[in-house]
Amino acid sequence: DDAGTTHRLDAVVVGAGFGGMYAAYRLREMGLSFVGIEAGGDVGGVWYWNRYPGARCDLMCVDYSYSFSPEIEQEWTWSEQFAGQPEILAYANYVADRLHLRPHFRFGTRVTAATWDDHRRIWVVETDAGDTLEARYCVMATGPLSIPKDPEITGLDRFAGDLYRAAKWPHHEVDFAGKRVGVIGTGSTGIQIVQEVAKEAGELYVFQRTPSFTMPMRNDPLDPEYAAEIKRNYPGLRAAAWASNLGGVRPSTTRPFFSLPRAQREQLMEDAWKMGGHAFLGTFSDLLFNPEANEQVAEFVRGKIGEIVEDPETAEALKPRGYPIFARRPCLDTSYYQSFNQPNVHLVDCLKYPIRRITEAGIETEQGEVALDALILATGYDGLTGALTAFPVKGRHGRELRDKWKGGAHSWLGLMVEGFPNLFMICGANGPAALANIISINELNVDWLCDLLRYMERNDLATFEPDPDAEERWMEEVRALSERTLMSKAQTWYVGANVAGKAQGLTLFTGGFAKYAEHCRVAAQNGYPDLMFEREDAPVPA
Numbered sequence: 001d002d003a004g005t006t007h008r009l010d011a012v013v014v015g016a017g018f019g020g021m022y023a024a025y026r027l028r029e030m031g032l033s034f035v036g037i038e039a040g041g042d043v044g045g046v047w048y049w050n051r052y053p054g055a056r057c058d059l060m061c062v063d064y065s066y067s068f069s070p071e072i073e074q075e076w077t078w079s080e081q082f083a084g085q086p087e088i089l090a091y092a093n094y095v096a097d098r099l100h101l102r103p104h105f106r107f108g109t110r111v112t113a114a115t116w117d118d119h120r121r122i123w124v125v126e127t128d129a130g131d132t133l134e135a136r137y138c139v140m141a142t143g144p145l146s147i148p149k150d151p152e153i154t155g156l157d158r159f160a161g162d163l164y165r166a167a168k169w170p171h172h173e174v175d176f177a178g179k180r181v182g183v184i185g186t187g188s189t190g191i192q193i194v195q196e197v198a199k200e201a202g203e204l205y206v207f208q209r210t211p212s213f214t215m216p217m218r219n220d221p222l223d224p225e226y227a228a229e230i231k232r233n234y235p236g237l238r239a240a241a242w243a244s245n246l247g248g249v250r251p252s253t254t255r256p257f258f259s260l261p262r263a264q265r266e267q268l269m270e271d272a273w274k275m276g277g278h279a280f281l282g283t284f285s286d287l288l289f290n291p292e293a294n295e296q297v298a299e300f301v302r303g304k305i306g307e308i309v310e311d312p313e314t315a316e317a318l319k320p321r322g323y324p325i326f327a328r329r330p331c332l333d334t335s336y337y338q339s340f341n342q343p344n345v346h347l348v349d350c351l352k353y354p355i356r357r358i359t360e361a362g363i364e365t366e367q368g369e370v371a372l373d374a375l376i377l378a379t380g381y382d383g384l385t386g387a388l389t390a391f392p393v394k395g396r397h398g399r400e401l402r403d404k405w406k407g408g409a410h411s412w413l414g415l416m417v418e419g420f421p422n423l424f425m426i427c428g429a430n431g432p433a434a435l436a437n438i439i440s441i442n443e444l445n446v447d448w449l450c451d452l453l454r455y456m457e458r459n460d461l462a463t464f465e466p467d468p469d470a471e472e473r474w475m476e477e478v479r480a481l482s483e484r485t486l487m488s489k490a491q492t493w494y495v496g497a498n499v500a501g502k503a504q505g506l507t508l509f510t511g512g513f514a515k516y517a518e519h520c521r522v523a524a525q526n527g528y529p530d531l532m533f534e535r536e537d538a539p540v541p542a
């Protein structure tokens with residue numbers, strides 16, 4: 001296709017992360033014509049952008065990999081239990097090469113507008129390259145964490161040293177040896193950066209506002225024998241993952257915290273700490289529901305922080321208080337707390353000494369100025385909705401998605417939106433995105449879409465759209481479930497707290513992956529009763 005040309009496609013796919021890549025593969029298999037648009041220079045999504053030192057997935061690669069291709073499962077060998085960014089990106093590249101996905105995408109191109117044309121029943125998608133694409137369907141594989149957010153601190157543009165954003169990391173080696181480096185942000189990203197850059201930097205200053213809980217990852221290399229065992233057993237591992245709450249093979253349990261006496265609980269917590277990974281969530285069933293159980297586990301982890309960190313004042317400042325453990329994304333680290341025992345690593349407690357401004361020379365807090373040669377921003381994302389509110393998405397009668405979502409993300413199954421016909425979201429904001437294995441969600445959503453498209457073809461249907469009542473019912477289900485969890489009791493990107501002016505509240509489906517998959521399956525039965533269809537030959541709406 002030449003840039004600028006306009007001809008009717010079956011679909012436009014936005015994004016070439018793991019969702020968009022899989023969508024491209026399946027749509028091609030169905031014989032549909034489509035074009036993919038990707039802002040990054042290549043495939044990989046977040047793994048293309050997040051090249052910061054220490055970037056790693058906190059899901060094990062037995063989960064964080066495609067399950068649809070037995071060939072790729074056998075051909076690709078992971079080197080570690082939890083893979084690092086370079087290996088995940090290499091995997092994305094391998095898949096793209098193996099399945100010849102790259103020719104479908106226009107890289108380095110950003111969508112600037114997507115508009116539904118009521119009369120022609122097509123999406124008109126415009127890009128910053130000046131292309132206009134017309135397609136029957138628009139598939140948004142835009143990711144829940146793709147719009148990075150700078151901190152709202154005055155003077156950011158004045159800093160004279162080297163400024164790095166975790167989510168837009170340069171493609172060349174960055175040398176911090178001997179340098180005075182600052183990191184703002186102590187979420188999953190900041191924690192991974194700190195433990196890595198601490199090994200190298202002359203002085204490392206960690207600007208911490210809200211401390212996170214982090215647990216030992218206990219990552220292991222995969223020896224060839226175990227890698228072979230995994231390959232032999234993929235079918236069973238995948239089946240277990242797809243039947244689980246998290247869309248992965250992590251342990252789960254029905255045992256509530258107070259079903260055991262104190263000594264036994266303590267022992268299980270010690271075991272979970274030793275086991276590492278997300279073992280805690282598989283040890284007790286009610287940690288996200290029972291505040292008293294939650295607090296006891298939080299206190300256990302605070303105790304561990306106190307044991308690891310030698311300086312009592314630093315240890316105290318690193319201990320999270322005032323929100324439930326696991327209500328923020330639980331981080332997994334390799335040596336985060338240990339880093340603070342190094343003489344070159346300094347914690348700056350921004351709850352005690354808030355940041356006033358960024359200066360030419362560094363960061364000024366209420367305690368004074370810290371001079372820096374380099375500053376790293378690990379300040380998070382406009383999560384879940386950011387990518388689809390970053391440009392105008394216009395549905396019927398010119399109605400904009402960002403207006404519809406003023407009060408928070410609102411959709412049917414996180415898949416589609418009333419008033420926006422033939423728009424399909426992969427890993428949308430009202431599904432289990434961010435709370436379950438995103439690769440499982442991607443596969444589930446894309447497969448579901450393909451079944452729907454086949455159904456439409458068989459029945460001469462031109463458009464789909466959720467019934468407004470069905471959408472309302474889904475959001476009611478989401479709300480009812482979320483009221484029962486402690487997840488909304490922390491100020492996080494899950495609830496929109498990190499973006500000024502954003503609607504607050506938990507719009508994610510917290511019922512777990514397996515239940516979500518069941519909802520999707522049921523929704524597809526008996527001719528999709530929750531969807532409204534227009535026939536190919538129906539009169540165009542006035």
Ligand code: NA7
Binds near residue numbers: 151187
């Ligand atoms: P997060 O988890 O949103 O963390 C962002 C961090 O940046 C968090 O510690 C914030 O503190 C901090 N932040 C943001 N703005 C400021 C200002 N102005 N001053 C000081 N500190 C600030 O993003 P991540 O990238 O770490 O992780 C996102 C997801 O990626 C993660 O959940 C995993 O799913 C993978 P705050 O909490 O607002 O006090």
